[in-house]
Amino acid sequence: MLFEGFAKVADAGPVGMVTLRAKPGAALDAALGTVPGHRQIAGNVAWMSPDEYLIFVPYADVAAKITELDTALAGAHHLAVDVSDSRAVFDITGPKAADVLSKLMPVDFRTLREGEIRRSRAGQVAAAVWRHEGGYRLFCFRSVARYVFGLLSHSAQPGSEI
């Protein structure tokens, strides 16, 4: 899926993602190396909630990552699951990429910092977004990928710059 309007909207293809639920503590520090602060992305780990992290890995490495986490956290209460296939990931790029998202999300993109992940909604569905290589990266649930792509391309139509 690709749309080129005043910003470019592109399907980012398969991205490996592991949801890790665990409470902060020594075991988690050891398992993740760096534990990101509230709403931050540190390295390949994003803070999703006080006991939830999202770990980005190459799509092929997901199973290995889960094994690694399960080993590192053995004995500590945690849950690591593959969520790669349950998500759709889009890249919105171009100098006015924020305009596209500002039409869909109740988020102040002027204050969204580099390395900050914002979970919110896009149109009528849940979405998370952060600054990423010349624009923004957004993910949503896979079942609504077409809907979200429709939203993004509607919002990126030439002539509708804010």
Added chain:
Amino acid sequence: MSTRLSCGGRLIDRRAPRDFSFNGKKMRGFLGDTLASALLANDQMLVGRSFKYHRPRGIVAAGPEEPNALVGLGVGSRFEPNQRVTTTELFQGLTATSQNHWPSLEYDVGVVNNYAARFLPGGFYYKTFIHPRFAWKHVFEPIIRRSAGLGKAPIDRDADRYEQAYDFADVLVIGGGVAGLQAALVAGRSGARVLVLEQTAHWGGRAPVDEAEIGGLTADEWIRNAVEALEGMQNVTLRLRTMGAGVYDHGYVLAEERIADHTPADGRPRKRLWRIRAAKVIAAQGAIERPLSFAGNDVPGVMLAGSVRDFVVNHAVAPGDRTVVVTNNDDAYRTAILLVEAGLSVPVVLDARAAADGELPRRARAMGIRVETGRGIASVKGGKRVTGVAVCAQAGQGAVLETIACDSVAMSGGWSPIVHLWSHCGGKLIWDEVNAHFRPDPDRPPTGQDGQGIVVTAGSASGALTTDAVLRDATNAAGGTDAPEAAVPQEAPVAAIWVMPQGAGPELRAKMWLDYQNDVKVSDVQLAAREGYTSVEHTKRYTTLGMATDQGKLSNINGLAVLSQALSIDIPQVGTTTFRPPYTPVTLGALAGEARDDIFQPLRRTPMHEWHEAHDVEWEPVGLWRRPYCYRRPGETSHQAVMREVSNTRTNVGLLDASTLGKIIVKGPDAGKFLDMLYTGMMSTLPVGKCRYGLMCNEQGFLSDDGVVARIDEETWLCHTTSGGADRIHAWMEDWLQCEWWDWQVFTANVTEQYAQVAVVGPNARKLLEKLGGMDVSKETLPFMQWQDGTLGGFRARVYRISFSGELSYEIAVPANEGRAFWDACVAVGAELGAMPYGTECLHVMRAEKGFIMIGDETDGTVIPQDLNLGWAISKKKADYLGKRGQERAFLASPDRWKLVGLETLDGSVLEDGAYAPAEGLNANGQRNTQGRVTSTYFSPTLGRGIAMGLVLRGPDRMGEVVEFTKLDGSLAKAKIVDQVFYDKEGAKQDV
């Protein structure tokens, strides 16, 4: 006649003519014209007919307060009714048509209502159309619908695109006149993030029209400098053509931007709805001039005095050659002076006050303009156009002193601050005796999140009516101290005069319009008062005063004043009606935004969606999911397709896309304990590798969801939910874990969409899996109600042996990205085994044949598991589970509950869905008593007859009894109460 002046017009570009049409007549205006100024330039004063009496109406105002001049704009898929000509920018090719007349604007038969006016007084709707009752539907309503209403709704689909956008500001300034600009300058210099909205296409508002001088500059120069300065500030955003529509809780503001209204079909969205969050709102919307109430004040050619100036200065359009000015204040003298300076004639200024000695009246007299004080208008002469005025003493009853010929009247009843945005969210008003208007009470602002005021007003919106006061107020509003100076003439105060003459009798009062659009007159409000309406809100609704699309912008204060006089109480005691958003109408397209067509709502699609689409699928909405209902083959009806799918699945093998089924992982040392609380059954004892059917209830005990639970490992369970229930059940789990048992060690994850799930169902199911190959799916290795991980046809798969059909059945979960390929593989290897896909209706028929319940069919939020003979799924050993206490309530434990049974019609026909079984006698409301209803009903191809399930009073105790059920045609169907399981009662087929 109204005409274009040969010079001037600060907003028009005479080198850029624009052709347009009005009622098919070709006309020409200029770039920078509004449709109103262009119509007046073409001497088109008559623009519409009034709502009730179909009286001829002309343009009254120059801004959004215009009540009369509403037209249908555009054609076909770009037609929009009820557009105010005063806020419509002229563009090449604009097409406008007048409204609310038949057969034509010039000759309207509805005008007979005018002569019947005495039979259509205030409240006539409530009085007239009562008896006889049948007449409402067949006589009154059709006539009212035809004659009432304004423009016609568009017929064609809207060709335009709309969108919405979010923005955030520390300071949001609404209104781009000198007050708004000054406030923005102060706020901008403080470093705050400032957003400025102006509803028109121009900055500066009315200051240039009134020839204000600011800091030694002309208003135009000062405005240009201010806008330039603001444009230079990184922290300031300016938006023209954006109307601040409403202020809501916690600084939420809606605004409508007209992007391409004046450039139709240029590819841009037509409108954008802004959803703004502001820490502070500065409302600088200005003020609106009030009309005066004299007989015939609605005749085309009677206009607001300030609006006359707007047209002359901004567009070089003179509404008339000879204009009588009538006023109760000094400001209107500006109109007289300006018109005379423009070379036009002002035969007289009629000033209702006893004296007029201010600077402006003196200047007018010095120019030779005749000024008559203590005078008013007894009546306006003319029908479709003013021809003259009859002059009377304001103090008297309207005896005519002289008649003066003129072709327009400029009236001014003083100015009222626009208090809408202040009031929307609870800001209070005070009555200002000096200026005779309601203005915002700065001590009682609307409050926000922190309990502090969120709106301040600036300029004439605060009640400041001279340029110097406006600038000082605007500066203060933004927290500044240094306001630019402005030279202003000294003005004498307005006199609180509303009705002209003071002692006007009934004859005159019945021709004095308060609300032009809804045709409400002084006499109507006085009648309401006589009939006992003392509350202003009631009077409004009874008379319809202020209820038209202009929401009483002109009529409000005059109406209150008339009501207060009629009730002999002060205006502040009468109070105002409620100001509600939007300030001016917002088009529905903007409110809908992007939510149209493909993205109207988020349809959820499974990984196999495209395959279904390519195979003549008929969709069934399940929540937001689209699931295949059935797949039609050429020549088949849907029913035939379903029958074929059932037979084939029972004979060969069927494939169902079960991906929508909810899948929630529950893990942790306390997960077993948690699930025992959530489900009615015991889940903690489920051995690893096994599956168990479970029921979930709410705290009242009513059944809320069901599904199969699989024990994955010592600490992990996987809970299947209904297709529509995954998000709800996941939220339900998190609610209990976070808010009640937060010390329990349990984590959940909703992995519904991580997997595609395929049900392979039927006698050949095992053969199909064996052909895919990769794991042992024999009865011995993978018995009924167990699961295993492995590979099938090279796919990583988790295989559950569960059945919702009574057949040998496997449900296979594979990673969603591989779902489509796996489905294709099943279809391919299944071909020689007779595999066919089947849809939800086939699933329903098969589960009903087996007597399995469906959440939402057999349950409706008032049904407990015990009603459905599901006592076996309720653990008797557990001290507690969610819903247990609720189910212990006496009325739920009663033997007189409606309980689930099977129903077999005596003639084999299919019972109607939802049909009731009548019982003897009547209930307290005089309705037939009932003793049961049908919850699921289908034709079973397996049994060759109709089968049904239903909830029947003490049903299981009445096996074999025949009960009658209603039919839509009024007759009754006889059905025998039977066991709910119609097919394979022993369950032998699924366990092979």
Added chain:
Amino acid sequence: MLILECPHCGIRAEETELAPGGEAHLKRFGPGSSDQEFEDYMFARKNPKGVHFERWRHAYGCGKWFIAARCTATLEVFGTYPAQTAAPPQHIIDAVKTRRPGWEGYK
């Protein structure tokens, strides 16, 4: 449309990002409770004009439940705090009392 700050992740979320959950600090009554206790737990809800404590879930965000103390008449928000508590924390009670000196307490 309200704005409430999620105490878990720090987002000042607008109402469309939140899901409401009704009155806070209810005590659950299960098996063994009297009819009156169960009825009160299940159905008897406060509907004050003034200070109110209510549950919200940051549904389109971190997914966590929290409690907001706010005035139902003016919509002033006195504070938000995580739902993992049986009673409002002292700093919230202090904040309410500062703004509403006559307030009689949350029970």
